[in-house]
Amino acid sequence: MTRNTSTQLCLLFAMLLSAAVGLLIPAGEAAAHASLVRVEPADGAVIGAAPPTISLTFSEPTSPLVLKLIRPDGRTTSLDRFALRDTTLEIEAPTDLGNGTHILSWRIVSEDGHPVGGSAVFSIGGPSRGSAPVASEAIDWPVRIAIWTGKVLMYASLFLGIGGIFFIRWVGDCSPVARRAALWAIAGALLATPLTVGLQGLDALGTPLTALGNPITWKTGFSTSYGTTVLLAVASGGLALVAILTRGWAGKILSLLAFLGVGMALAASGHASAAQPQWLTRPAVFLHATGIAFWAGSLIPLVAAFAARKPDAVLALRRFANAIPFAVLPLVAAGMVLALIQLGGPAALWSTAYGQVLMAKLLLLVILFCLAAYNRFWLTKPTEQGDPVATRQLVRSIRIELAIVVTIFAVAAFWRFTPPPRALAEAAAAPASIHIHTAKAMADLTVAPGRVGPSLASIVIMTGDFGPLAAKDVTLILANPSAGI
Known part of the structure; x- marks a missing residue:
């Protein structure tokens, strides 16, 4: 029985590798964080007459969210007449523009689902006398904190919930506590994940939390590539919910589909999945996400089984120990590939916010891997042999693993606000x-x-x-x- 189950899990992880390659290769070309290549009138230009149009050319196709023109007297005019021509956004300028300095303030969403904003200054006839109008955008901390919190809740509920149900159905259904924990996590995923769409819309439009109830906020959030991520994540949560209530092979298949859906959801948007080359980065994100889901999802069921002194706990531990290398190796390899692509060079580790978040995550991962190695090579065998001291130490150690994993989710959520160094280099090279x-x-x-x-x-x-x-x-x-x- 144990050998057959371990073989099934090994074959399953081989299927995951095939899915990563086969399902994600067709993804279209994209680049992370669109950068402004050219603006006409150029930033700082002095022109003799009012332009009929204002154009913005980006490094990739974009979708405009907010376009405003700040006039010399400080008045703001919304620009709602525009046309998209490949990577160029052509905006119809107001017909009543007078002499002086004007500021074009723009906010667009790039193909990786992240909003990008900026401004350009041009003068008609000559620069304004005295102080020029100012376009500034302060950080909305309540929105930013809400986005970070939503990300952490989404990561924790998806990985612990769907990963936990996958563990229960494929490795060992040892404890009612584990099933209840997985159900609570799935419920959290089905609540927190859709909420992040509205928060994405707030960030995209640059509006405060009070605008969360506006339909345009949710429409904007869904219109980005992040909307696809949320739809896939919610669908995966629904499949996992049915899987935990379904017996036999039907429950296994549903849990597998939900498990695959987690990888597909996270590969649909974000910094890493939108980076080039797409044939490499999207499968890498898929493998990284599914590896995390298997590892993180196993922790609560294992702790619950040993805490309840279930007789099948040792069997589940043995199966997990046999299967975990097939999840961790692709996870580590995919993470290294993505880090190399996103960083562009070792100096970015300490010179950019993205790299500093990565270093914090790597430090936690080193602690986590050391703890996991201690569990596997020093505590697993004595626990299988019934050593009560080793069993208590293993349970305590797995609980620490769980705390570290949740902390890693919290650290990784900061990437939402840090453009990768590769994207910064592309913008600087323009x-x-x-x-x-x-x-x-x-x-x-x-x-x-x-x-x-x-x-x-x-x-x-x-x-x-x-x-x-x-x-x-x-x-x-x-x-x-x-x-x-």
């Missing part, structure tokens, strides 16, 4: 450009890449009516008086 327009002459200046370090400046000069200008001499003067340059 060229910086400016258009200078006067009645007699115009100049288009492009500096590539638009970041600190060696760059190439390209200047195209024209007459005021876009004709060729045979200039005898061109001088480029760069200055930043506020920085003493």
Whole structure:
């Protein structure tokens, strides 16, 4: 019986590997966090007349959420007439724009489901006298805390609930306490996961918690790729709920489908799944998520079985010990692949917020792996032989494992607010450009890449009516008086 069950689990993890490759390869191309490549009129440009349109070109297709124009007198105008042309967003400018400095404030959602915002300044006729209008966006801490809390609850309820039901159906149904805990976790998943859609909408629109009841908030949240993640997660929770109430092979199959759904849900959106190359990152996220679900989901059933002194507890422990390497090895390999892709270089570990979150997670993982190794190589065999001291130590150790796993979920939830270094590097590599327009002459200046370090400046000069200008001499003067340059 034990050998047959262990063989079934090994075959099951082989199926997971096949699913990761076969189901996720067809995913379309995408990039994490869209970055602004070009804006017209260019940021800082001085133009002679009001433009008929304002265009934003990004590094990937996007969906506009909020578009506003702040006028020289501080008034704000919403821009609701626009057209999407591949990666370019063409916005119809108001017809009554006067002279002075204007600020275009934009907020879009990128293909990885995360909102991205920014602003661009241009002047008509000349810069405004006195202080220019200001576009600023303060962090809405109540919304940010709510998003983080929702993420932690979603991770914990999905992994512990669906993973727990998978363990009960495939490894050992040893304790009514474990079944009740799994049911409570699934109930939490079915409540917390949909709520995160509304929180996603608040963040995307830049609105406060009081706007959570607005239909546009939920519509915006569902319109991002995160909406797919939530639909898959809720469907998986429903399957797991039916699986725990279903006996025999039907319950096993339903729990397996729910288990696969967790991996598919997390691979549908987010930093890692949207990174290139898609054929590698999406399967990696899938394997990472299913590995976590198996490991985390086993902890409560094991603790409950030994705490209740169930006779089948030792059998479940033996099956788990035989199967866990087939979950942990893909989990670790996938995590390393994703970290290498997202970091871009070792310096990002300590120089970026994303890397600092990763280091905190790695520290917790080292502690977790040491504890798991101690359990497997020092406590498992004596426990199987009925040693009461080893059994008490194992139960205590598994409880500590559970606490560390939940802490890892809390740390990982901070990634929601930290763009990966790779995306930051892509944005920094984008060229910086400016258009200078006067009645007699115009100049288009492009500096590539638009970041600190060696760059190439390209200047195209024209007459005021876009004709060729045979200039005898061109001088480029760069200055930043506020920085003493």
